[in-house]
């Protein structure tokens with residue numbers, strides 16, 4: 001089948017809540033075959049169970065037909081551990097959705113650069129890490145960033161920032177690295193639109209538009225709690241009922257993951273040197289305690 005966005009097969013790296021959500025919208029909405037790879041088979045199994053649950057829920061609510069759910073599920077293929085990243089060698093685009101860790105992402109993009117076709121788009125779902133730094137990691141040993149092949153390698157890297165829960169949130173933030181080509185931006189945008197998303201564009205600044213604005217808000221709410229200005233319930237209720245936010249900031253922090261919030265805030269603080277981005281001590285301590293929020297059952301609230 002010919003697809004308007006030109007992505008005949010998508011690779012998704014990471015099958016956590018973001019990677020799985022991306023695989024879901026790609027398979028169901030963009031009708032694109034997906035190769036899903038995660039170095040943890042346990043995580044893949046968990047992800048696929050969630051996929052089945054999401055599809056069954058959409059069928060039971062009458063949003064999609066049973067046959068559409070079946071077709072979407074059949075579009076997802078898991079890449080074996082033996083194949084590893086080599087399994088992604090023929091895809092037209094990869095979206096990386098692993099944890100917020102620069103050196104891990106650099107390692108992955110270096111491998112993708114070696115394994116994938118030279119015209120494949122390499123996208124990162126990072127929430128805050130520099131796409132320019134990630135793009136530079138595709139320059140292979142012995143290659144110069146100024147050579148034609150070096151420029152081409154980095155020109156296909158782009159930020160494609162989805163929001164959680166991916167099936168529900170309408171936005172994708174597109175981030176252009178210094179090296180990203182116009183063609184890469186246009187193709188990545190067309191794919192996000194095919195996944196049913198609206199697209200905004202941000203320059204490659206720490207946190208991009210979304211998290212440079214969201215994280216100081218969340219951090220400030222944590223500091224109000226730390227100072228004892230109000231209870232966690234009242235802080236959340238104030239924003240929920242007073243400003244019509246779907247979740248209060250502490251609930252939202254738990255939802256995003258406190259470890260992820262801290263990693264983003266550290267990137268913002270280190271990347272700008274601006275004290276307004278300094279993570280609160282309480283957030284740091286909660287992450288020290290391994291209270292990561294909803295994902296492991298304990299954050300500001302408990303999730304039995």
Ligand code: CAA
Pocket residue numbers: 054057061126127162163164165166167168169210211246247252256
């Ligand atoms: N995965 C898939 N679908 C989900 C879901 C999940 N984890 N959680 C809820 N949904 C779906 C529900 O099934 C339901 O779908 P239908 O309309 O088909 O029934 C819909 O969302 C509404 O869910 P609920 O009625 O159960 O609950 P709700 O009305 O309280 O909505 C919410 C839940 C959509 C999560 C809402 O609370 C919300 O929008 N919260 C804010 C989320 C947000 O801000 N996300 C961005 C975080 S920042 C980020 O992701 C980027 C970053 O870089 C950190």
